[in-house]
Structures are given as structure tokens and as C-alpha cells.
Amino acid sequence: xxxxxxxxxxxxxxxxxxxAGFDVNFLDDRIGLEFTYYNKETKDVLLSRNxxxxxxxxxxxxxxxxxxxxxxxxxxxxxxxxxxxFSWNTTVIANNNKNVISDIGGGSIxxxxxxxxxxxxxxxxxxxxYARNADGTLLLTPAGxxxxxxxxxxxxxxxxxxxxAPVRNAAGQxxxxxxxxVIGDPNPQWTGSFIxxxxxxxxxxxxxxxxxxxxxLLNYTRRTGTYFGLLANAGKELTGEIKxxxxxxxxxxxxxxxxxxxxxxxxxxxxxxxxxxIAAVGIKSARFTVSGRNLLLLTNYTGxxxxxxxxxxxxxxxxxxxxxxxxxxxxxxxxxxxx
Numbered sequence: 212x213x214x215x216x217x218x219x220x221x222x223x224x225x226x227x228x229x230x231a232g233f234d235v236n237f238l239d240d241r242i243g244l245e246f247t248y249y250n251k252e253t254k255d256v257l258l259s260r261n262x263x264x265x266x267x268x269x270x271x272x273x274x275x276x277x278x279x280x281x282x283x284x285x286x287x288x289x290x291x292x293x294x295x296x297f298s299w300n301t302t303v304i305a306n307n308n309k310n311v312i313s314d315i316g317g318g319s320i321x322x323x324x325x326x327x328x329x330x331x332x333x334x335x336x337x338x339x340x341y342a343r344n345a346d347g348t349l350l351l352t353p354a355g356x357x358x359x360x361x362x363x364x365x366x367x368x369x370x371x372x373x374x375x376a377p378v379r380n381a382a383g384q385x386x387x388x389x390x391x392x393v394i395g396d397p398n399p400q401w402t403g404s405f406i407x408x409x410x411x412x413x414x415x416x417x418x419x420x421x422x423x424x425x426x427x428l429l430n431y432t433r434r435t436g437t438y439f440g441l442l443a444n445a446g447k448e449l450t451g452e453i454k455x456x457x458x459x460x461x462x463x464x465x466x467x468x469x470x471x472x473x474x475x476x477x478x479x480x481x482x483x484x485x486x487x488x489i490a491a492v493g494i495k496s497a498r499f500t501v502s503g504r505n506l507l508l509l510t511n512y513t514g515x516x517x518x519x520x521x522x523x524x525x526x527x528x529x530x531x532x533x534x535x536x537x538x539x540x541x542x543x544x545x546x547x548x549x550x
Contacts, residue, residue: 213268214268214269214270215259215268215269215270215271215272216262216266216267216268216270216271217271218271218272218273221257221272221273222255222274223255223257224253224254224255224256224257224274225253225254225255226251226252226253226254227251227252227254228249228250228251228252229249229250230247230248230249230250231247231248232245232246232247232248232284233245233246234246240290241290241293242288242289242290243286243287243288243289244285244286244287245284245285245286245287246284246285246286247283247284247285248281248282248283249280249281249282249283249284250279250280250281251279251280251281252277252278252279252280253278253279253280254277255274255277256274256275256276256277256278256312257272257273257274257275258272258273258275258276258320258526258527259271259272259273259527260272260273260275260320261321261322275315275320275327276312276313276314276315276316276327276329277312277313277314278311278312278333279310279311279312279313280308280310281308281309281310282306282307282308282309283306284304284305284306285303285304285305285306286302286303286304287302287303288300288301288302288303289301289302296411296412297409297410297411298409298410299407299408299409299410300407300408301406301407301408302405302406302407303403303404303405303406304403304404304406305401305402305403306401306402306403307400307401308398308399308400308402309332309400310332310333310398311330311331311332311333312327312328312329312331312332312333313329313330314329315327315328315329318366318367318369319366319367321337321367322334322527322528324336324337324429324528324531325337325527325528325529325531327527328367328369328372328393329369330369331369331393331396332396332398333398334397334526334527334528334529335372335393335395335396335397336393336394336395336396336397336427336429336465336469336530337367337372337391337392337393338391338394338465338466339359339360339390339391339463339464339465339466340359340360340390340391340392340394340464340465340466341357341358341359341360341464342358342359342360342361342377342385343360350383350384350385352384352460353382353384354456355454356454356456356457356460357457357460357461357464357467358460358464359385359389359463359464360377360385360389360390361378361385361386361387361388361389361390362375362376362377362378362385362386362387362388362390363375363376363378363387363388364387364388364390371392372392372393373390373393374390374391374392375387375388375390377390394465394466394469395427395428395469395530396426397426397427397428397429397472397529397530397531398426398529399423399424399425399426399472400424400425400426401422401423401424401425402421402422402423402424403421403422403424404419404420404421404422404478405419406418406419407419413484413485413486413487414482414483414484414485415481415482415483416481416482417479417480417481417483418477418480419477419478419479419480420476420477420478421475421476421478422473422474422475422476423473423474423517423518425473426471426472426473426530427470427472427530428469428470428471428472428512428514428517428530428531428532429465429468429469429530429531429532430468430470430512430513430514430532431521431531431532431533431534432514432515432532432533432534432535433468433513433514434465434467434468435533435534437458437461437462437468438462440458444457444458445458470511470512470513471512472512472530473510473511473512473517474508474509474510474512474517474518475508475509476507476508476509476518477505477506477507477508478504478505479502479503479504480502480506481500481501481502481503482500482501483498483499483500484498484499484500485497485498486498486499493550494548494549494550495549495550496547496548496549497546497547497549498545498546498547499544499545499546499547500544500545500546500547501542501543501544502542502543502544502545503540503541503542503543504540504541504543505538505539505541506540514532515532515535516532516535516537516538517532518538519532519535519536519537519538520535521533521534521535
């Protein structure tokens with residue numbers, strides 16, 4: 212028996228989009244600029260809702276709201292140098308996108324770590340967070356350990372992303388139920404590429420650098436490793452570098468495992484030699500290429516790779532790293548011959 216309840220009258224998502232842009236070229240096409248502004252609205256967004264166990268089912272697909280994506284795309288290409296023996300072509304691509312979900316009945320659809328909340332990006336990381344003092348420092352327990360924020364829960368506030376107000380007892384310690392709030396956004400504000408191609412005589416060098424910026428990741432790998440004592444903190448507790456009990460205290464506070472995922476990656480580096488005709492062996496054309504992909508990654512993310520997603524193609528889980536295999540680094544050699 213299926214655990215998913217059917218939805219009578221369910222409708223397909225409907226999308227409408229408007230775009231405006233321009234292309235311009237200068238100096239006999241030595242410089243080109245492309246600019247596009249887009250505004251895309253998706254109505255009757257389909258999402259899976261969690262149901263009360265008393266219904267006899269666990270989930271149900273439903274039309275839940277409206278999703279708006281708008282942003283700009285910019286492409287700048289140029290040929291700074293062009294002679295008979297040497298040329299340099301460069302391309303810069305930048306994309307900025309902002310999405311907001313709205314019209315959700317009840318204001319939100321709350322998931323385990325990811326949720327859809329009116330007025331916020333879709334999805335957002337919505338979980339437990341640290342109790343803090345007024346100055347932003349951690350509010351520790353009498354034993355000196357970090358702790359979850361507590362208070363009186365309620366509906367999610369669309370202004371703050373919190374489901375309640377913190378409450379303190381007479382000793383100044385949190386009291387009440389565990390609170391949750393928006394603690395991260397896995398949607399990058401900017402993505403971009405920087406591509407350069409150099410040609411000299413029969414050689415061609417191509418370099419492509421990609422990047423994603425201003426987005427968050429949930430490092431569930433680090434959380435699991437922390438919980439089972441597999442990471443460095445376990446040894447630090449034993450040596451007294453950190454207070455005993457810190458690991459067990461932190462593992463329930465998801466804010467601890469939200470990290471900025473910004474990265475710059477050397478996506479491709481290739482060198483090609485065009486040997487042309489080799490008449491002595493009957494070859495009309497010959498080209499040799501050595502190339503490498505994902506050779507270098509610059510990031511402050513503590514996991515293996517910030518360009519991952521354990522949720523696959525799921526639309527409610529993005530930016531989750533749970534023992535995800537990183538993008539492989541590869542080096543290849545190609546030989547192309549024409550007879």
C-alpha cells in the first residue's frame with residue numbers, strides 16, 4: 212500500500228516568463244556585450260507535504276504556491292590581441308538570480324532541514340540554532356556548553372524566519388521548547404565563468420574558471436562525523452583542548468553545520484597542437500590534445516567539494532552534503548587523425 216495520498220484536482224505547474232536584453236559589438240567585433248533581464252513566474256508549484264499519521268498516509272503532492280525567479284545574465288567577450296601568429300580571446304559570463312516563493316497556504320511547508328516559507332528563497336535551511344547573548348556571543352549552559360535556543364513556538368515569522376520568541380528563566384538560561392529559524396540559503400546569488408583561449412602558431416591553450424558565490428551548504432558529513440566521534444574534535448575533547456561534552460551539545464544544533472559554500476574552480480585546462488598534414492605516413496590532418504578538468508578548487512568549505520547535492524534532482528533539498536562523492540579530477544590525452 213502506498214504511503215503517498217492522492218490529490219484530487221491536482222493541476223500542472225504553469226510558467227510565464229518575460230525577457231529583455233541587447234547585444235552590442237565594438238571595434239569590428241573585437242568587443243561584444245550581451246545583456247539579458249528575465250522574470251519568470253511559476254504558479255501552482257508542486258511540492259510534497261507531510262501528513263499527520265492519523266490520515267493513514269505520510270505525504271501528499273499538492274499545488275502549494277507561486278515561485279518567482281528574476282535576474283540578469285551578462286556575457287562580455289573580447290579579443291585583446293590578434294596578429295598573424297598570436298591571438299587571445301576572452302569571455303566573461305556572470306549570472307545573478309533571486310527567487311522568492313509566496314502564496315503558500317498557512318505560510319510555510321516545514322521539512323526536516325529544508326522548508327518553503329513565504330517571502331524567502333526556495334528552499335531555505337530551517338533548523339535549530341544557537342542560543343546567544345544580546346551581543347551575539349554564545350549563551351552557554353552553567354556547565355559551559357553551547358545550547359539550542361528555547362522559547363515559545365508559534366507560526367513562522369516571515370520577517371525573521373523564526374518560529375517563536377526566545378525565553379529566559381530567572382537565571383538567564385533558555386527555557387521552553389526548541390525553536391527553529393532560517394539558518395541558511397543554498398541558492399547562489401552569483402555564478403560565473405572566465406574563459407581564455409590563446410593561439411600561437413600551431414598551439415592552442417584554453418583555460419576555463421567557474422565559480423559560485425553567496426550560498427550556504429549543510430555539511431551533514433561533518434555532523435555525522437562529529438556525532439560518531441570520527442573527526443578531530445573527538446581527540447580535542449580527550450586532550451582537554453575543548454570542554455568535554457561539547458560534541459554531544461553541538462550535534463543537535465544544526466546552525467553549527469551550516470557553511471558558506473563559495474568556490475572558484477579551475478574547470479578546464481587544455482593544450483592542443485595542430486600538426487596539420489603528415490604526408491610521409493598518409494595523414495591529411497593530425498591534432499594532439501592534453502587536457503585536465505577540475506584541477507584546482509579554491510574554497511573555505513571544510514568538506515570535500517562544495518559543488519554537490521545529496522538531494523539529487525529533488526526540488527526541496529539543495530546544498531546538502533552527506534558523504535557525497537566529490538567531482539573527480541581527470542587528465543586525458545586525445546589524438547585526432549584524418550586520412
